[in-house]
Amino acid sequence: MKLHNGTFSPNALRVRAVAFELGFEPELIEVDVMKGENRTPEYLKLNPNGKVPTLVDGAVVIWESRAINAYLAALKPERDLNPADPVRRAAVDQWQYWQAIHLGPSMQKIAFERIQKKLFGRGEPDEAAIAGDVKTVADLLGILDAALAGKEWIAGTLSLADFGIATTFMLRGPARLGVEPHANVAAWIDRLEARPSWQRAIAPWKALMASRGVVLA
Ligand SMILES: N[C@@H](CCC(=O)N[C@@H](CS)C(=O)NCC(=O)O)C(=O)O
Structure with missing residues (x-):
């Protein structure tokens, strides 16, 4: 493979x-x-x-x-990362589509404007360009936070949805994505990132960011 x-x-x-x-x-x-x-x-x-x-x-x-x-x-x-049961599968799909279509693009625009733009030599951050996305992300994180109340994982058990949603949180510190007020989201992303699979998968990216002087904490 x-x-x-x-x-x-x-x-x-x-x-x-x-x-x-x-x-x-x-x-x-x-x-x-x-x-x-x-x-x-x-x-x-x-x-x-x-x-x-x-x-x-x-x-x-x-x-x-x-x-x-x-x-x-x-x-x-x-x-069981992508359950066969139709109801459980629908929950996994729902959150993956939500991330792909709503949360991910807005988070990505903020991360680009605040961090990646400069890294790629594309100019200075323009806060006005992302004002709408900042509001969207705050609203969507509220939805995610409410859905995570009393749960370890977004679809009940660990699933593709957790991995699917987690990726755009990589730059949440330096890009100031506004996770901190959302305690359930903050605990969930820490839980996911503590998994050995995630730590191994993200290690090369962290090294790349460190070599470009990006402080992730
Ligand atoms: N929806 C695709 C997106 C793939 C994608 O946009 N990949 C980016 C890197 S994150 C890429 O290869 N960009 C290179 C380019 O567009 O030239 C997926 O989930 O795999």
Whole structure:
């Protein structure tokens, strides 16, 4: 099993974490998008979007991080990360779509403006450009916080939804994403990040951030 990976990428992190959680040891092939390695004819044959991650498992090629994770979870049904029961599966899907369509894009815009813009030499942060996203994230974190009340994991038991939601929290400290007032969210993300699978998956990204002078705490 080969994972075309990007150390900087939250979408690739989501897959590495789930792969390690399930006990898979995919060969990690780094695709350096800054050098255009995601645009070579060979890579575009695997993933016509020219994005990471892409999983290759024998003749099976899958792109889109959540689809890859669903495939990996289906190979280890006994781990129950993507439950077969329709009601439990619906909860996992619900939170994954919510992250992909609502929370993730707004959080990503804030993190870009406040942290990544400067790192990529794209100029100074513009707070006015993200005022709407700051409000959206505050509202959505309120929803997540209420849903996590009395629960360890968002869909009841540990699932793809927890890994799916967690990735855009990577820069919550320096990007000031406003997690602190939401005690259930703060406890949940700490719980998820304490898992050995997550710590192993995120270690290369943390090293990359440290080398660029980004303080994560
Ligand atoms: N929806 C896709 C998003 C993949 C994606 O946007 N990957 C980014 C890195 S986080 C990428 O490869 N960007 C390179 C580019 O667009 O040139 C997924 O979840 O896998």
